[in-house]
Amino acid sequence: MSEEILRMSHICKSFPGVKALKEVDFSCKKGEVMVLAGENGAGKSTILKILSGLYQADSGEIFFNGKAVKIKNPLEAQKMGIAMVYQELTLVNEMTVAENIYLSIEPTKKFGLVDRKQIESSIQEVMGQYGIELDLQTMVKDLPVAQQQMAEIVKILIRQPELIILDEPTSALARKEVTQLYEIIRSMISMGKTIIFISHRLEEVFEIGDRVTVFKDGSYVDTKKISEITEDDLIRMMVGRSLQNIFPEKTQPEQEIIFQVKNLNVPKHLRDISFSVRRGEILGIAGLQGHGQTELFNAIYGILPRETGEIITAGESLKIGNAKQAIKQGLALVPADRKNEGLFLLRSIRENLAIISLDQRKKLGIFIDGKKEKKFSLDMKEKLAIKLASLRNEVASLSGGNQQKVVLGKELAINPKVVLFNEPTRGIDVEAKREFYNIMHDLARSGVAVIMYSSDLMEVIGMSNRVAVMYEGTISAVLQGEEITEENIMYCAYGASLANKGERTL
Numbered sequence: 001m002s003e004e005i006l007r008m009s010h011i012c013k014s015f016p017g018v019k020a021l022k023e024v025d026f027s028c029k030k031g032e033v034m035v036l037a038g039e040n041g042a043g044k045s046t047i048l049k050i051l052s053g054l055y056q057a058d059s060g061e062i063f064f065n066g067k068a069v070k071i072k073n074p075l076e077a078q079k080m081g082i083a084m085v086y087q088e089l090t091l092v093n094e095m096t097v098a099e100n101i102y103l104s105i106e107p108t109k110k111f112g113l114v115d116r117k118q119i120e121s122s123i124q125e126v127m128g129q130y131g132i133e134l135d136l137q138t139m140v141k142d143l144p145v146a147q148q149q150m151a152e153i154v155k156i157l158i159r160q161p162e163l164i165i166l167d168e169p170t171s172a173l174a175r176k177e178v179t180q181l182y183e184i185i186r187s188m189i190s191m192g193k194t195i196i197f198i199s200h201r202l203e204e205v206f207e208i209g210d211r212v213t214v215f216k217d218g219s220y221v222d223t224k225k226i227s228e229i230t231e232d233d234l235i236r237m238m239v240g241r242s243l244q245n246i247f248p249e250k251t252q253p254e255q256e257i258i259f260q261v262k263n264l265n266v267p268k269h270l271r272d273i274s275f276s277v278r279r280g281e282i283l284g285i286a287g288l289q290g291h292g293q294t295e296l297f298n299a300i301y302g303i304l305p306r307e308t309g310e311i312i313t314a315g316e317s318l319k320i321g322n323a324k325q326a327i328k329q330g331l332a333l334v335p336a337d338r339k340n341e342g343l344f345l346l347r348s349i350r351e352n353l354a355i356i357s358l359d360q361r362k363k364l365g366i367f368i369d370g371k372k373e374k375k376f377s378l379d380m381k382e383k384l385a386i387k388l389a390s391l392r393n394e395v396a397s398l399s400g401g402n403q404q405k406v407v408l409g410k411e412l413a414i415n416p417k418v419v420l421f422n423e424p425t426r427g428i429d430v431e432a433k434r435e436f437y438n439i440m441h442d443l444a445r446s447g448v449a450v451i452m453y454s455s456d457l458m459e460v461i462g463m464s465n466r467v468a469v470m471y472e473g474t475i476s477a478v479l480q481g482e483e484i485t486e487e488n489i490m491y492c493a494y495g496a497s498l499a500n501k502g503e504r505t506l
C-alpha cells in the first residue's frame with residue numbers, strides 16, 4: 001500500500017447559520033486520483049479550500065507528508081506543494097498567458113530576480129512534459145474557456161506541486177477537451193503527483209478515479225476503491241436522507257395541460273428541452289447546480305434569447321421575447337437572486353408589491369390610483385401573511401422569508417397562469433419555508449401551473465407531482481409517483497441513465 005500524503009482529521013467549519021463540515025476526516029495516498037463526491041452543499045469545496053489555505057478550519061488537524069501542519073493562507077499551501085485549480089478561473093483577462101504565469105511566480109521569488117526568459121523556458125518545459133499546447137502570447141480574454149483552464153493548470157504546474165486539487169475541472173469542457181484533461185491528469189500521476197478531483201459526473205468518477213470519498217450534508221460518509229464499487233453503490237453512499245415533515249400533502253393536478261415547452265434550444269446552455277405542465281401541477285426541476293436550470297427559466301421568461309423553441313399556454317403558442325411580454329401572457333418568475341433581480345431594496349414594501357400591476361395600468365393609460373395601490377398591497381400582505389411594521393418601510397428592512405413573499409406578491413398582481421420559482425426558499429428559515437410551501441400549494445390548488453427548481457433535493461421530492469432532472473443543459477429524465485426518490489434523481493443528475501440502473505426497469 002502506498003504511503004499517505006494527506007490526512008485531515010476531525011475538521012469542523014461553520015459559516016453563519018451553516019455547519020459546513022462536522023468532524024470530517026479526509027485522506028489520500030501518494031500518486032492516486034482521489035475523487036471527492038456528494039450532493040450540492042455536502043462540503044466538498046469547503047474542505048478543499050481549507051486545504052489550500054483559503055479558509056481556516058474552526059477545529060481539526062491536517063497532516064501533510066506525515067507532519068502536522070497549519071495552513072494559514074494560500075501562499076503557505078503553495079510553499080508546501082499544495083495547489084488548487086478553482087472552479088472560477090483566477091486569470092487576469094487583460095494579460096497574456098505568459099504574463100499571468102509570471103504574476104503567479106513572482107511573489108514566490110523562486111526564480112530570484114525575475115528572468116522572464118528563464119521563466120518562459122520553464123513554462124515551455126512544463127507544457128512539453130504534460131503535452132499541453134498553448135500560445136503564451138495570447139491575451140487570456142481571447143482564449144476559449146478550455147484553453148484558459150489549461151493556462152490555469154500550467155500556472156500551478158510550473159511550481160511543481162505535489163498535491164493538485166481540481167474543483168470540477170470538466171464542467172465547462174467539451175468531450176474532446178475532457179479527454180485531453182484526463183491525459184494531463186494521467187501524466188501528472190506518472191510524474192508522482194497526487195490529485196484530488198471534485199466531480200459531479202459518474203462516468204468521470206469511474207474513468208479517472210482510483211478511490212472515491214463521499215460527503216453528505218457536511219459529514220464524511222465513506223471512502224472506497226473505485227474498482228470495488230458500482231455506480232449504484234456510489235449513489236447509495238450519497239443519498240439516504242429522510243424527508244422532513246414540513247411539506248403539505250401533495251396536490252392533485254387536473255388532466256388539462258396548460259403549459260408546454262417544445263424543442264427549446266439556447267446555444268451553449270439548453271439542448272432540445274420539451275415538457276408540459278398540467279393545471280394545478282407542481283413540476284419540480286432537479287439536477288446539480290449549473291446544469292441549465294436558471295437558463296431554462298430565463299429562456300421561458302424571455303430574458304435569455306432562444307434559438308428555437310415554442311412556449312405554449314392553453315394551446316396557444318406565445319411570442320415571448322422579453323419579460324414584459326411574459327407578464328402579459330400570464331407568466332410569473334420568482335428569481336433566485338431576490339435581492340438583485342426580484343426587489344427594489346430601497347423602495348417601500350408597498351411600491352415593490354404594486355410595481356407590476358402599476359406598470360400594467362400605466363400602459364393602459366389609466367391614472368394610477370393610490371388608493372387601489374394601497375388596497376392591493378394590503379390584500380397581498382394579508383394573503384401571504386407578510387410580517388411587517390408598515391407598508392411604507394423599505395423592503396430591505398424585512399427578513400429573507402418576508403422579502404421573498406413580497407417578490408411573489410408582486411408577481412401575483414397579474415393573476416399568473418404559470419409561476420416559475422427559482423430556488424424559492426434559499427436562505428430563509430424553516431418556518432418561512434413551511435409557509436412558502438403552503439403558499440405554493442394554494443397556488444397550485446387554484447389552478448396555476450407551478451414550476452420549481454431547487455438545489456435542495458428533499459424540497460423537490462417533498463413538493464413535486466413530477467420531477468424533471470436536468471443534466472448538461474437538457475432534461476435527462478422525468479420522474480413521477482414512486483419513481484421520485486433521492487437515489488433516482490441523483491442517478492440522473494450525475495449523468496447516468498436509469499434504464500441501466502441495477503435491477504430497476506422503467
Ligand SMILES: Nc1ncnc2c1ncn2[C@@H]1O[C@H](COP(=O)(O)OP(=O)(O)OP(=O)(O)O)[C@@H](O)[C@H]1O
Binds near residue numbers: 045
Ligand atoms: N463562504 C461561505 N459563506 C457561507 N456559507 C458557505 C460559504 N461557503 C460554503 N457555504 C455553505 O457551506 C455548505 C457547504 O458548501 P460547499 O460549497 O463546501 O459544498 P459543496 O459540496 O462543494 O457543494 P457544490 O457541489 O454545490 O459545490 C453549504 O451549505 C454552503 O451554502
